[in-house]
Amino acid sequence: xxxxxxxxxxxxLFLLSPWLSLRLDPHGYQGGRSRDAExxxxxxxxxxxxxxGELRTSMSDILFLKTERYLHGGVAxxxxxxxxxxxxxxxxxxxxxxQGGVDAPDSEAVVMESxxxxxxxxxIPTAADDFRGFIxxxxxxxxxxxxPSRHAGHADGKEVLPWFRVMTLxxxxxxxxxxVGAWWLKTKNLDAAFEFIQEGIKNNPASFQVxxxxxxLHYTKAxxxxxxxxxxxxxxxxxxxxxxxxxQVAADLAxxxxxxxxxxxxxxxxxxxxxxxxxxxxxNMAVLLEREFGTEAKTRELATRYLRYFPGSPTLLSALKQAxxxxxxxxLPRAP
Amino acid sequence: xSAPSVSSWRxxxxxxxxxxxxLARKKDAYVLMIFMMIFVAGMLAAKAVGIDSPSxxxxxxxxxxxxxxxxxxxxxxxxxxxxIPRELEHRSIYPLLARPLSRxxxxxxxxxxxxxxxxxxxxxxxxxxxxxxxxxxxxxxxxLFQMIALHFxxxxxxxxxxxxxxxxxxxxxxxxxxAVWFLFGGKLVTFMVGRVSSPVLAQGASWFLAYLPDFQKxxxxxxxxxxxxxxxxxxFFGLLVxxxxxxxxxxxxxxxxxxxxxx
Numbered sequence: 001x002x003x004x005x006x007x008x009x010x011x012x013l014f015l016l017s018p019w020l021s022l023r024l025d026p027h028g029y030q031g032g033r034s035r036d037a038e039x040x041x042x043x044x045x046x047x048x049x050x051x052x053g054e055l056r057t058s059m060s061d062i063l064f065l066k067t068e069r070y071l072h073g074g075v076a077x078x079x080x081x082x083x084x085x086x087x088x089x090x091x092x093x094x095x096x097x098x099q100g101g102v103d104a105p106d107s108e109a110v111v112m113e114s115x116x117x118x119x120x121x122x123x124i125p126t127a128a129d130d131f132r133g134f135i136x137x138x139x140x141x142x143x144x145x146x147x148p149s150r151h152a153g154h155a156d157g158k159e160v161l162p163w164f165r166v167m168t169l170x171x172x173x174x175x176x177x178x179x180v181g182a183w184w185l186k187t188k189n190l191d192a193a194f195e196f197i198q199e200g201i202k203n204n205p206a207s208f209q210v211x212x213x214x215x216x217l218h219y220t221k222a223x224x225x226x227x228x229x230x231x232x233x234x235x236x237x238x239x240x241x242x243x244x245x246x247x248q249v250a251a252d253l254a255x256x257x258x259x260x261x262x263x264x265x266x267x268x269x270x271x272x273x274x275x276x277x278x279x280x281x282x283x284n285m286a287v288l289l290e291r292e293f294g295t296e297a298k299t300r301e302l303a304t305r306y307l308r309y310f311p312g313s314p315t316l317l318s319a320l321k322q323a324x325x326x327x328x329x330x331x332l333p334r335a336p
Numbered sequence: 337x338s339a340p341s342v343s344s345w346r347x348x349x350x351x352x353x354x355x356x357x358x359l360a361r362k363k364d365a366y367v368l369m370i371f372m373m374i375f376v377a378g379m380l381a382a383k384a385v386g387i388d389s390p391s392x393x394x395x396x397x398x399x400x401x402x403x404x405x406x407x408x409x410x411x412x413x414x415x416x417x418x419x420i421p422r423e424l425e426h427r428s429i430y431p432l433l434a435r436p437l438s439r440x441x442x443x444x445x446x447x448x449x450x451x452x453x454x455x456x457x458x459x460x461x462x463x464x465x466x467x468x469x470x471x472x473x474x475x476x477x478x479x480l481f482q483m484i485a486l487h488f489x490x491x492x493x494x495x496x497x498x499x500x501x502x503x504x505x506x507x508x509x510x511x512x513x514x515a516v517w518f519l520f521g522g523k524l525v526t527f528m529v530g531r532v533s534s535p536v537l538a539q540g541a542s543w544f545l546a547y548l549p550d551f552q553k554x555x556x557x558x559x560x561x562x563x564x565x566x567x568x569x570x571x572f573f574g575l576l577v578x579x580x581x582x583x584x585x586x587x588x589x590x591x592x593x594x595x596x597x598x599x
Contacts, residue, residue: 005586006584007591017546017547018436018542018543018546024575026571026575029559032558032562032563033391033473039391169523169530170523291538
């Protein structure tokens with residue numbers, strides 16, 4: 001075997017190998033059980049998940065647990081998110097309430113948990129439930145621990161931001177990390193949140209949830225400019241128009257990916273109930289913003305088209321009715 | 337009078353047999369087998385007690401195949417990184433080269449033998465790590481086939497790289513660098529590219545860093561357990577070609593270096 005004769009062609013191929021490597025991404029798919037919030041919740045709550053402690057199926061699972069722990073001042077609780085927060089839109093609204101409205105950009109406040117979450121079990125059990133006696137007592141002393149009857153205070157989210165950065169660096173297709181991370185980031189630095197979500201779009205151009213998160217950022221920016229949304233400043237209107245366009249992209253992508261038939265009682269394998277919730281949120285925002293800041297013809301067209309997928313939707317029916325009667329909607333004033 | 341020349345096939349089978357015997361005597365192989373048996377025992381216990389939910393079953397399946405992937409690569413690396421340095425140290429290379437066997441053929445055979453041993457270990461471990469796990473959700477058989485094929489490509493790649501690096505680096509350094517790169521290489525590249533703010537520089541950095549072998553590209557375990565369908569044929573064969581190009585280049589460099597190296 002002649003080494004020289006072998007080396008030259010393989011070296012030539014090797015020099016071209018980045019061309020091949022950069023075009024091949026076997027992990028760039030949408031969805032998947034490992035990234036699915038409901039599956040993650042089940043895994044983390046299972047007895048085997050508890051036995052394995054912080055060893056989980058993926059890095060993002062571990063980081064997910066880290067964000068929970070950081071939010072609870074280091075105290076390790078059993079996973080206690082409810083099904084409502086599985087959708088990105090649900091998470092965003094729920095988190096606002098969950099954090100007690102900690103939303104001011106410079107807020108350093110730590111707010112107390114709502115009463116409904118008191119009693120959530122800690123990973124380290126209470127003295128009454130711990131068979132280890134002295135060892136258990138020692139464990140509770142040396143580790144951050146709080147009696148479950150007094151749920152830990154919530155930090156304002158600054159601490160979790162690096163974890164979302166690491167999550168997306170570790171898995172650039174982890175859409176939920178981009179959406180939820182952008183939500184946290186916008187409370188501290190809106191420009192950084194835009195940059196973060198743009199990176200998410202670049203890495204996941206087919207994900208409607210990342211576009212919906214971008215729409216939410218534009219909407220937030222408009223709200224920051226004009227606190228009185230009923231009389232928005234021209235710069236705010238510019239942001240609202242951008243939000244409208246982005247929500248329409250999100251809604252169209254979602255409709256494209258949505259199965260033809262969706263039965264709420266028996267959701268298809270690749271389309272979960274919270275993806276359906278996010279689709280509804282994107283569709284509603286797209287139509288409402290079009291009604292307020294776009295044209296009546298386009299509003300009618302959008303509402304009619306989306307009603308084929310969500311028949312009987314009160315938001316769409318009301319938008320269609322108002323567009324037909326040329327009445328301005330109850331929310332935002334019509335743009336000049 | 338010169339010794340009769342040994343055919344390429346004969347030398348390959350002889351060296352492969354030697355590496356197989358070494359594998360059978362290796363304590364590391366038994367340690368990894370014990371770890372795998374612990375997983376199997378845990379798996380059977382979980383099955384007896386009852387698995388809470390389908391997603392937990394999928395998690396166990398992912399864990400089982402990931403262990404198989406990790407152990408097979410670890411063993412191939414442990415086998416390959418020391419092949420040539422040990423033969424040089426014990427001077428057992430001289431009778432081999434005196435057969436006569438060309439130095440290039442010797443390096444090629446060592447690399448292929450280590451990869452074949454890794455594949456054999458992979459198959460044995462796969463039976464243990466995949467078979468007993470209950471399949472509670474739907475998985476694509478075609479993705480499973482692609483996953484195994486790409487894992488074989490990945491084993492060949494780690495074997496070629498370990499043999500090549502053993503000609504340039506001290507044994508410990510070679511082992512640590514390859515082990516760290518195998519485990520975290522893909523993430524490190526993503527992290528490094530992510531730190532570059534300028535889009536033009538990021539593109540340049542991506543191209544440059546793409547020369548470093550990425551084992552994560554050849555690992556479809558999560559895709560399989562995520563229930564995602566098979567890769568398009570173009571992507572699948574592209575990945576196989578990628579593994580082949582990296583392995584062939586590492587092999588060509590090591591053959592060339594070893595031919596010129598004074599023993």
